[in-house]
Amino acid sequence: MAPIPTPPAEPQDSPDRYVGLASQDAEREARASGWTTVRSLPPGAIITMEYLVGRLNFEVQEGVVTRSWKG
Structure with missing residues (x-):
């Protein structure tokens, strides 16, 4: 029988720590x-809502991260 795959781990930091940073520095x-x-x-962008392990999303306005979330 094949082994059960182990999903990749996500970093254990808070997405909130990137809010207020310049987008290049945050990335x-x-x-x-x-x-x-x-x-x-950009603010209000239409995106798919599938969850991707290891992905961090930034909403950027005028070069500054205004919101950050996983997936």
Whole structure:
């Protein structure tokens, strides 16, 4: 029988810590913290809602992260 796959682990930091940072700095810090995918979005962007382990989403307005969430 094949082994049960182990899902990848997410970094254990809070997405809230990126709010208020310049988007480039936030992305650099997120990748250094272990997030495999970092997505920057404009306010009100229409996105799919599937959850992707290891992805961090940033809502960016005028070059600053205003909201951050996992998935």
